[in-house]
Amino acid sequence: MTTYVILKLIWWVLLGVLMASIGLMVGMDMGVGILLNFIGRTGDERGTILRAIDPHWEGNQTWFILGGGAVFAAFPTLYGTSFSVFYVVMILLLFSMILRPLGFGYRDQVNSARWRTIWDWTLFISGFLPMFVFGAAFGNVMEGVGYHFTWTGQYVQDECFLSYLLNPFAILCGLISVALAIQGGAAILMVDTVDPIYARARKFGVPAGLIAAVLFVLGGFWVGHIKGFVATKVTPDMPANPLLHGQEAVMRMGALLEHFHANPILWAIPAVGILGMVLTSLFMMANKPGLGWWCGVLTWFGVIGTVGTAMFPFLMPSFTNPNQSLTLWNATGSEYGLIGMLIAAAITLPVVFAYTGWSFWVMRGKVQPVTGEDGSGNGSLSGGY
């Protein structure tokens, strides 16, 4: 094990941690956006729901920004290739992500029911679509993507991506992601609001988690019947260049389960995910939404961990040129860069956790139901302004 190999492994784990954090932190706010129009029946109620996440959504969304930046720095080739290969979906994701800050920021600026309704549906779209794409993308990389590299490192797409983008398995993964977002959103709403919103959030959140668990188990059986990738030759300390012939890979049926069959202890990872989903729902039923929300940590780490383990060492395999598949051995940044980023993360992340915790603590407690003649709350951008 050279230093470089250890660094690659650390960053592979950190990539998973980042993805799980995105699911947990961004997912809950997006879940609230998805539920907004179904739980909030009047403008006032929707205002109250948004007031619950208003102070924090921006900080939470930074996980998404950081995820992008970290993949750019730690897995440059993966970043350039995956975002380009998934172009149409990525652009749709960007379009919906652009709408979010405006939905939060502009909704209460104008005292008109129609204006607010437009932004409320904007928040629904910008909650549902990104979470669906987030999940579907995991489904797509598990099945593999068709691309290869020219000698300069430029990727070439081997077939029109649209033709297989929304295949049934990817849709299933997208739905799992949406269901988990709804569960997280419902939990945070129960923490922050009172009846009737509290009761309705509970009504949506409990089944969402159980549905997610069922779908997740279904996915587990499904992957046994799709073609996965197996690395037949790897060179962990190879320079990060998919063109160097440091690895060979083949496709075979059920490959995604091989690691689990070889090391049964790994089954604990999906088990933790399922446990998290079920526990969250149970705690919500028992009116302990805060504990339920914390079980979401188990859920997301379990789910992302399952995907990572199943695909190891692949990050984005190519079914048209399996040997050029991007893995954690051939798609990372330089050793120097990885060390530098690790130091930066080690210094800054504890501070980030500290002030994030502090900001939640400052804004603790239930949101007072918003009242306004037509649901404006106080007809201003936000609390104090």
Add this chain to the structure above:
Amino acid sequence: MDLINPQVVDLSRFQFALTALYHFMFVPLTLGLTFFLAAIETVYVITGRRIYKEITQFWGTIFGINFALGVATGITMEFEFGTNWSLYSHFFGDMFGTPLAIEGLLAFFMEATFVGLMFFGWDRLSKGAHLAVTWLVALGSNLSALWILIANGAMQDPQGGAFDVATMRLQLQDAVALIFSEDAQAKFVHTSVAGYVAASMLVIGISAFYILRRRHLELALRSFRMATLFGILSIVCVITLGDALGEIDFHRQPVKVDAMEGIWTTTHPPQEPWLLFAWPDDAEQRNYLEIGIPYVLTPLVTHSFNTPITGMKEYEEAAAPRIRNGINAVAALQRYTQTQSPEDLRLFKDHANDLGYGFLAIKNAPEQNLQAINDTNIDAVVKATQPDILPNVWVTFWAFRIMVGLGFYFLLFFAFAALFSLKRDLMKHPLFLKLCVYSIPTPIIAILFGWIVAEAGRQPWSVWENLPTFLAASNHSVAYMAFSLTGFALMYTAFFIVELYLMFRVARTGPVAENLAGHGNNASPLDVFGLSAKQGVR
């Protein structure tokens, strides 16, 4: 080698320009308004006078409208490198992604977390704690700018990196050199301080509108005075730092400086004029209709009276051997990727310094393949590539003139604003107040043209002298690009209308006393973790 369809490259460039310029209509206001808010709130905390809290909250509303769009369009910027510039990401991600990731860790987290408390924490935090939060938002947003501009500085002058044969990309070797690159540092201060000018102008413009209407005078006159002070300090810094940045570029990116000043042939100091007006002709490589101020150019660019400035034509000539070397380097590298022979590696290393120029020549090689170059056709390829090393002079020249012209207008403007403000007779100058209102967008225009100078002047490179733009793009179809461009154009236009509508609305309404946040006030620490299951508003 199949090159990417030039049309797709152009569309990708156009999309990047559109999204980047749009993003930077809002960022400068964020950079400046956060400090402005922090300053007023400081006055509020020190004096304890309610008027200052109202001023803070009013400009806070304006800030919020802008901040939403700045954040929203910033997401596009980050992800666009991956979606539209895949080879750039692969080739330069190790150096470019690192500052972007650190920006997220160190700056944007701070900015985004505390902005929520800034808006919603008025009745939850003590005066001092809220002030600290506001200062942290200001610090966070400006730190964001620092790291983003370090990343841009790396594109302009990739300090601290080296090309690595095994991975075929530039790799980071010296983080300190990357972070403290002269170009990045000068760019950061120049850009962020320009943002302060933009914010000052916005505050002055809206205040002037109230003074004209004799409304909210208490707020307007105070804001006007504070913004004038803020602005006059800032514009002096912008001009000084712009000059410093120009001098750095004169050493680091001399071709860009030539394009900015329209210098085709080597100058004859000291009487060389600084051109007020000219019509650069890129095809003919000369200027028409030159009108200039003699004796100004040499000291302005070189900070001396007798240094000649090499012209673009000379640089074009001087590029010939570099292109020739580069062709050898790239051809050897291409063979080396297949053969891994030490001979090819040695050949590559002999010419490695000019690698970028070899990439630039690919476009003009027979069948776009450098392997097809031999002694008979190399001269033609080199000749065809030479003009490619120059940016579009007309665009760079005029973008620079608009930026500088506006910069000196701001200097005059703030001098008058300070004069009237100090004499306390603003009311007597309705014409000047009208000018204030109409000047609101001018700093933004200057800043956008500044970016055009920086980025159009960097062409043909996406990474200076290392990676040409035409190689850096993603291999998309025209249809894909049409889809994304249409979407961005429609959405951004709609947002712009909404934003202006809201800004005008807030500005017309003015500050109104409002109820504060909807969060209850006396909960137990347990609620952070949701451990308290009690229902009901506490």
